[in-house]
Amino acid sequence: MADEDGVPGYSRAKFPHWVTQYGTCDTREVTLQRDGQDVVQDDQCRAVSGTWYSEYDGLTIDSAFRIDIDHIVPPRKPGAPGPQNGRRPSGAPSPTTWSTRS
DSSP states (O other): OOOBTTBTTOOGGGOOOOOEEETTEEHHHHHHHHHOEEEEEOTTOOEEEEEEEOTTTOOEEOOGGGEEEEESSOOOSTTOSSOBTTBOOTTOOOSEEEEEOO
């Protein structure tokens, strides 16, 4: 396996799932709802419409499919600084950020 960002043994594929926050809403869907405008979610909590403004490149995105959400500090290895068990302490900075997919 090739190193990603120089971290031996790290593979983003080892972290394919988002933590469920409540009901059927996972961290991705909660983040999309939190950061979007006029977000409508379906019965599975998926964002089916809304808009999101990207502070990084000044774009307004109108499809959640075009948004890639990632950890600010990737869960690269056990014991690394960051949230434990996929949850952050109350009052801690948001564990996620997003950008548009190319």
